[in-house]
Amino acid sequence: MARVVITGAGTINALGRDVASTQAAMAEGVCGISALNMRDVDRLSVTIGGQIHSYNEADHFNRQQIALYDRFTQFTLLAAREAIAQSGLVFTGELADQAGVILGTSGGGLTTQDENYRTVYEDGKNRVHPFIVPKLMNNAATAHVSMEHNLRGPSFTVATACASSNHAMGQAFAMIRGGSAKAMITGGSEAMLCFGGIKAWEGLRVMSKDGCRPFCATRNGMVQGEGAGVFVFEEFEHAKARDAEILAEVIGFSMSSDASDIVMPSKAGAARAIAGALRDAQIDRSEVGYINAHGTGTAANDKTECAAVAEVFGPHADQLMMSSTKSMHGHLIGGTGAVELLACLMALREGVIAPTINYQETDPECAFDVVPNVARDAKVDVALSNAFAFGGLNAVIALRRAP
Amino acid sequence: MSIESQVIDIIAEQAMLDPAEITLESSLAELGVDSMGVVECIFAIEESFDISVPFNANEPSQSDFDISTVGSITKAIEKLVNEAA
Numbered sequence: 450m451a452r453v454v455i456t457g458a459g460t461i462n463a464l465g466r467d468v469a470s471t472q473a474a475m476a477e478g479v480c481g482i483s484a485l486n487m488r489d490v491d492r493l494s495v496t497i498g499g500q501i502h503s504y505n506e507a508d509h510f511n512r513q514q515i516a517l518y519d520r521f522t523q524f525t526l527l528a529a530r531e532a533i534a535q536s537g538l539v540f541t542g543e544l545a546d547q548a549g550v551i552l553g554t555s556g557g558g559l560t561t562q563d564e565n566y567r568t569v570y571e572d573g574k575n576r577v578h579p580f581i582v583p584k585l586m587n588n589a590a591t592a593h594v595s596m597e598h599n600l601r602g603p604s605f606t607v608a609t610a611c612a613s614s615n616h617a618m619g620q621a622f623a624m625i626r627g628g629s630a631k632a633m634i635t636g637g638s639e640a641m642l643c644f645g646g647i648k649a650w651e652g653l654r655v656m657s658k659d660g661c662r663p664f665c666a667t668r669n670g671m672v673q674g675e676g677a678g679v680f681v682f683e684e685f686e687h688a689k690a691r692d693a694e695i696l697a698e699v700i701g702f703s704m705s706s707d708a709s710d711i712v713m714p715s716k717a718g719a720a721r722a723i724a725g726a727l728r729d730a731q732i733d734r735s736e737v738g739y740i741n742a743h744g745t746g747t748a749a750n751d752k753t754e755c756a757a758v759a760e761v762f763g764p765h766a767d768q769l770m771m772s773s774t775k776s777m778h779g780h781l782i783g784g785t786g787a788v789e790l791l792a793c794l795m796a797l798r799e800g801v802i803a804p805t806i807n808y809q810e811t812d813p814e815c816a817f818d819v820v821p822n823v824a825r826d827a828k829v830d831v832a833l834s835n836a837f838a839f840g841g842l843n844a845v846i847a848l849r850r851a852p
Numbered sequence: 853m854s855i856e857s858q859v860i861d862i863i864a865e866q867a868m869l870d871p872a873e874i875t876l877e878s879s880l881a882e883l884g885v886d887s888m889g890v891v892e893c894i895f896a897i898e899e900s901f902d903i904s905v906p907f908n909a910n911e912p913s914q915s916d917f918d919i920s921t922v923g924s925i926t927k928a929i930e931k932l933v934n935e936a937a
Contacts, residue, residue, distance in 0.1 A: 494904075522887040623912045654891050714890060752892040 451550055453625045454686035454793070455696040456538070456632075459531025462523050462676030462788050463499035464779045467531055471788070472795045474636070474777065475803035476824045481778050482672050483663060488732045489644050495656045498642050499674025499779025507755075517580055518593065519558035520640035524677035524784075525565075525590035526597060529634055533598055536681035536691060538632060540599045546713025547630050550591045551621045551678070553613025553637030555783030556646060558585030559722035563645040594679075602630050611838035613637050613783035614678065615844035618790070619702035621682045631684050631818050636787035638677030647673065653712070655708055655747050661780075662807040663744035663773035664751050664815040671745040674779025678787025685852070695851040697797050700831070701730025715836050719757035722843035726833060727761070730847040737831035737847075739796045742819075743837045744805065745780055746771020750830070752814040754835065770827065772805040772820040786836040790846070793832040797850045800828050855901070855933065862896045863922060876923030883922075890919060890924045897925075903932045 458468045460698045463481030465471035473480065481499045490496055506515055506523055518526065540548050561584045564579045583589060584597030595604050596604040603624055607617040612635025621635035641647075650656050650673065657670035688695055703725025727734055743754055751773075759766050781788055792803040801824050808821035835847045857871070864871040867883040880890055887909060896903050900912065905928075907917050918924040 652891075652895065654894070654907055657908075657910070668910065669908055 451628060453622050454684050454685045454688050455680050455699060456683045456688050456693045457532035457534070457536030457681030458696060458791065458794060459528035459535070460565070460676065460677070460678045460788055460831060462781065463674050468791060470518070471791055475774055475792055477796060478804045478806045478823060479777060480806055481674070484643065485647070487642065487644060491709065493644070493647050493651065494660055495647055495749050497658065497660070498647070499672065500642050501676055516578065517584055517815050519561045519584050519589060521554055521556070521558060521638045522590040523594055524640060524641060524675070524844035525552060525638040525679060528679035529594045529598065531636065532679045532717060533684050534683050536683065538681060539677060542760070543629060543701035545599045547602050548600045548632040548634070549604040549624065549630055550594045550600050550634045551607060551624070552591045552594070553609070553615070553783045553787070554587055554590060554639055555608055555610045555613050555748065556641045558624065559641050559646050560643045561585040563643040566645070569831045571734070580709065590638055593667050598634070598657055600610065600634060601617070605703040607784065609844070610838035610840055610843045611782055611785060612811065612838035612842050612844040614651050615786035615834065615836035615846055618682070618706065618786065618846055619704060619844055622699045622702050623703060625682055625684050629773060631687050635675065635681045635682055636679035636681060637784040639782040639784040640675050641673060641694045642675045642780055645833065657732060659745060660807050661746040661776045662824050663742065663776050664755070664817065664819045665806050665808045666810040668746045668810040671747050671775070672779045676781055676788060676789060679788070680790065695762050696794050696818065697848045697851055699846065700849045701726045701844050701847035703729050705843045707843070709841055712839050714753040715841060716753050718757045718829040719754060719835070719837050719840055720735055720760045722845045723757060723761045723833065723835065726806045726845040726847045732831060732847070733792050734762050736831045737762070738771060738827065739793065739802055739832040739834055740769060740794045741832065741834045742773045744770050744775055746775060748771070752812070752844045754837065755815045755817055758817070763801055763826045766817065770802050770805055770820050771817050771819065774803050776806040777808045782852040786834055787845070790834050793834050796829045796832050797848060800826055802827050802829070855930050858900055858924065859897065859926045859929060861925050862893055862900065874922055876926065878922050879920060901929060901933050903929070903936050907921060907931065911916065
């Protein structure tokens, strides 16, 4: 099996417009969650989020592009440009045919849907812009990344709610490992911070109105974020031959399904995914130093996740650091695993563990070293990133420090 | 129709029981209403009485809205309806 490494990373999210500023904010424990700025916000009961403020699409895209690019596609393209530029890869000839795009998103072009439903239902208009369908479809971002960079290999979009980008990265990993591609652009994005997107989440009554406090005894729900994280996964020998800078090695991936409940998480399903990732990576649990938790800040997720980690790691759980960076950037739903992978890269490359901010009080059911409030210096060889989605669909990735 | 009987109807529908089987002392858990059922009940209550119920599924016990029994729910709704009036 081919080895797979990461040779490029890009992002835009509430903490920063690129990887450097995002990781600097993570290391500083900056809170990117703030008051939402959107139409009809006075009709919402949840009015905070990890929103990317003062974003102006015209700074990045021309009029024709904006007609086709929903906000989630725009975020993806910006992150992909950064990642591909860092990798130094240019996709021409044979490499173009051996490189593809697999991205995760949950809602796809939700802003486009929201605005156009409003046009026909609320404003009573009988006509919408001709490109609404290609703008809102979930695979639009994947297609536009493919077109912009001439990526002509295996490409598709994965939708598994909050685990979408982890599932996408797992597929990209498998694609290279199995020999179907030399390089893959992968990760995910989400732009659900529109009126309808928040309104739908309000209904579930799992959103916090005052902040995201994962693992804290006073936590009272999740806070949504938006943005994208995109990576270049590349076959190790290919990267080595061109002397590329390697950010980390992808060593394992595992998926599982709880097969039990559409919203309540299961310890058994999560534990199977975590244990599966260790097995796939052929490593002992004692090698893992850091876990970027799913850590949504809901009562149910955090205690279930901690129970699953405790079960898989046994006594080594006491040596682990496990933080939730959702406390800073919010829950990016289909893009969350991708942005959170940046915290894993920071841990492996720079030896800086991103904190769980807003942490006030220990919950006995989540009594882990959650790196409360302040980042920590620590040498980490292996990091895991957890994602456990509604629907009970779980995906865990294992990374190792660059060889 | 009294608030009490409307609440019982809403809960009975969620629990798939006859309203006659529900007493004010019944807890939602005893009636087989799980956490998703609770959220659906609250939605139905808000729609029926045109009120907004302060309930967060993450901290049901800390909510001002006491959902421990059918009776406590009825009392809490009566209070909200009076406040709204």
